[in-house]
Every structure is written in C-alpha cells, then in structure tokens.
Amino acid sequence: MARGRALAPLLLIAAAGCRVARPPTAAPSAPPVAVSEVAPAPTASTVPAPAASAPSAPAAEAPRPAAPDEDLDDDDDGMTAPPHRPSPAPTSPLLALSDGELQKRWAHDKASLGSLSVGAPNLGLLINGVPMGESAAWVVLDPAGAYGTEETVRSIARIIERAHEKFPDTKPLAIGHISAQHGGHLSPHKSHQAGRDVDIAYYLTQGQRGLVAETTTTLSGAETWVMVKTALLETPVEMIFMDNGVQRLLVDHALAHGESPEFIDEVFLVRGKNPAAPIRHLHGHHNHFHVRFHSPNAEALAKRLSRVLPTPKRAPPPAAQKGHGHGPPPAGASYFELRARSGDTLVVWAKRYGVSVEEIQRANGLTGNSLKIGHVYRIPRPQLPQLPPPRR
Numbered sequence: 001m002a003r004g005r006a007l008a009p010l011l012l013i014a015a016a017g018c019r020v021a022r023p024p025t026a027a028p029s030a031p032p033v034a035v036s037e038v039a040p041a042p043t044a045s046t047v048p049a050p051a052a053s054a055p056s057a058p059a060a061e062a063p064r065p066a067a068p069d070e071d072l073d074d075d076d077d078g079m080t081a082p083p084h085r086p087s088p089a090p091t092s093p094l095l096a097l098s099d100g101e102l103q104k105r106w107a108h109d110k111a112s113l114g115s116l117s118v119g120a121p122n123l124g125l126l127i128n129g130v131p132m133g134e135s136a137a138w139v140v141l142d143p144a145g146a147y148g149t150e151e152t153v154r155s156i157a158r159i160i161e162r163a164h165e166k167f168p169d170t171k172p173l174a175i176g177h178i179s180a181q182h183g184g185h186l187s188p189h190k191s192h193q194a195g196r197d198v199d200i201a202y203y204l205t206q207g208q209r210g211l212v213a214e215t216t217t218t219l220s221g222a223e224t225w226v227m228v229k230t231a232l233l234e235t236p237v238e239m240i241f242m243d244n245g246v247q248r249l250l251v252d253h254a255l256a257h258g259e260s261p262e263f264i265d266e267v268f269l270v271r272g273k274n275p276a277a278p279i280r281h282l283h284g285h286h287n288h289f290h291v292r293f294h295s296p297n298a299e300a301l302a303k304r305l306s307r308v309l310p311t312p313k314r315a316p317p318p319a320a321q322k323g324h325g326h327g328p329p330p331a332g333a334s335y336f337e338l339r340a341r342s343g344d345t346l347v348v349w350a351k352r353y354g355v356s357v358e359e360i361q362r363a364n365g366l367t368g369n370s371l372k373i374g375h376v377y378r379i380p381r382p383q384l385p386q387l388p389p390p391r392r
C-alpha cells in the first residue's frame with residue numbers, strides 16, 4: 001500500500017521522539033542545518049523523574065555513542081526559560097460546581113469531569129485523555145502515545161487543519177507523541193506526561209519523510225508557517241521548541257511574505273529581541289517541532305480537585321535539613337530531590353512541578369521563601385487520590 005510505504009520512515013520519529021538529534025546513517029544528501037547553539041547541559045539533580053528507562057532504539061538505526069547533550073529532551077530548557085506565554089483563564093462551567101458535587105462526580109462519574117491535566121508536563125498525569133483520532137490532514141504515528149486533553153487535541157487539529165485548508169494538496173502531516181492514555185512517563189521523553197505536549201513533523205517540499213533535517217530546500221515554509229502562526233494566534237500555546245536553523249528559515253519565509261518584523265521579533269527567540277519569545281531552540285528539534293499547549297480547563301479542574309479531594313498520606317518529610325544525599329527517597333515517600341540552581345525560587349518550582357509553595361515548604365521544614373543554591377530540597381509529587389497507576 002502506497003501510504004504504508006511512504007509512512008514507514010516516519011515511524012522512526014515515533015520511536016525516537018525528541019531525542020533523535022540527527023538523521024539515521026542512511027542519511028539524505030541534504031546537509032543538516034547548523035546546530036551551533038547548544039542548550040545548557042542538564043545536571044543530574046535537576047531531573048526529577050525516576051531514572052528513565054532506556055529508549056527503545058529504532059530498528060533501522062545503528063547504536064551510536066551518546067552525544068554530551070543527548071539527554072536533553074523537550075522540557076529542560078523550558079524550565080529555566082523566561083516566562084512562558086501565560087495561560088488564558090479557564091471557562092469550564094464545571095469549575096462553578098460545588099465541592100460536594102465535584103466529589104460526587106469524582107467518585108461516581110469521572111467521565112463527566114472531562115479531561116484533567118494533573119501536575120506538570122515533566123511530572124504529571126492525564127485523566128480522561130482523548131485520542132488524537134484520524135483525519136485526511138494528519139497521520140498519528142503511535143496511537144497509544146497520542147492522547148491529550150480535549151483542549152490539546154482540539155488545538156493540534158486546528159493548527160494542522162488551517163494549513164490543510166490553505167494547501168489542500170498537502171500530504172498528511174505526521175503527529176508523533178502527545179501523551180500516554182493516562183499520562184505519566186512516556187519513553188523516551190521527560191515531558192509529554194500531562195496531555196499538553198506534542199511532537200509534530202515539519203511540512204516538507206518533497207512529501208513527508210521523517211528524520212530529515214530541514215534546510216532551505218526541504219522545509220516547506222508556507223505550510224509550516226501557517227501551522228505555527230495558527231498555534232500562536234488561535235490556540236493557548238505555551239511554547240514551541242524548534243531548532244534555531246529552522247527558526248531562521250521560517251523567519252525568512254514569514255518576512256518575505258509580509259509578516260511584520262515586530263511580530264516576528266516577539267515570537268522567535270532566534271531574533272534575539274524578546275527573551276520570553278515562545279519559539280525557542282532546543283537540541284533535536286530540527287526534524288520535528290514540539291508544541292506545549294496550555295489546557296486552561298483541564299489544568300484548573302485538576303488543581304481544584306486536588307484541593308477538594310482527600311489527599312493520600314505522603315511519607316513524613318525529613319526531620320532535618322542535614323544529610324541530604326542523592327539516593328532515592330525512602331520507600332513509600334512521594335518526594336523527589338532537587339538541587340537549587342541560580343534562578344530557582346519556590347514559586348518557580350511550585351509552578352514547574354504542579355505543587356503549592358506551602359507543600360514544598362512543609363516537605364522541607366522551611367518557614368521562609370529563600371532557597372540556598374546548591375542545596376538539595378524535596379519536592380512532593382503531585383497526585384490525586386484513587387488514580388490509576390500511570391501506564392507506559
């Protein structure tokens with residue numbers, strides 16, 4: 001079947017996700033875009049998730065030594081980046097329900113609550129996630145890893161449909177991972193845990209081939225720009241990870257087609273004008289881009305429920321600040337350890353990991369707001385009661 005043949009290379013994207021930094025050895029002739037800007041190296045103590053299982057290597061790809069920055073996945077730099085695009089206010093009528101009604105629905109009719117995005121993209125869960133579904137405009141590479149909140153799925157559909165409307169002859173675009181059905185860890189990513197992240201291929205001039213570095217000759221700027229612009233203007237996008245080389249190509253395309261330089265400066269970090277620009281470089285995103293959407297309703301409802309529902313007992317916090325090691329938390333503990341780096345604050349951590357400032361203070365016996373750089377702290381893991389265990 002023609003489609004199956006055409007899609008075979010794309011499956012590599014699904015298998016390799018954001019970690020794939022370069023084309024396979026049977027590389028195409030086109031030279032990759034320059035990846036001169038290297039994101040800061042991660043420190044082990046800043047990785048909150050349990051030791052990541054080794055990604056299953058795509059069959060067609062020979063093992064190769066890991067580059068120093070190979071571990072960088074889709075979420076890290078976003079965490080230290082300047083403020084992301086703020087989330088629009090939630091509008092769900094469910095938020096007007098009483099605590100009692102919410103408790104009742106949680107106990108007896110969870111489906112009626114709609115999607116819930118619990119915790120953070122790199123430490124979270126998805127409840128009542130919905131599958132990406134099928135369309136003439138896209139192909140889902142790994143349906144088991146393509147569940148999102150209703151809001152995310154709607155946003156993804158919208159950005160691709162806009163490009164398809166404008167360019168009806170465009171071949172279906174490849175959608176990689178969103179989240180697992182119940183969220184949680186989804187190999188090989190660090191993020192993609194809460195139904196708000198998606199990996200999407202770029203539109204190419206020569207049909208859709210996966211794992212090909214975009215260059216002036218292979219990137220189809222027109223369709224790709226429609227998609228990215230739609231995300232910026234019509235969806236609650238939080239940030240977009242895109243290789244600097246691809247950013248430059250898109251910038252050139254957009255400016256040549258009449259976009260205002262002010263708008264371009266505002267949204268592309270590569271322009272160097274707006275440190276909080278939502279489109280940011282991250283290693284590995286030259287053959288696909290990664291969009292993180294806000295899910296205002298799914299996030300607000302999850303937060304509300306976490307306050308309304310009885311929280312399961314956490315393991316008692318450490319009695320003292322001394323003697324923090326790097327080992328795993330004690331058995332049964334619902335904490336992970338994190339070393340404070342320059343720029344970290346309790347507020348930043350609370351937002352990043354989906355817990356409250358008070359919870360972090362309690363877990364560490366803190367009375368104030370100050371963090372000591374280099375000191376290791378404990379962060380409670382976000383959770384809701386009676387959750388199904390996250391599946392892989």
Ligand SMILES: [Zn+2]
Pocket residue numbers: 017018074189192197198199290
């Ligand atoms: Zn990703």
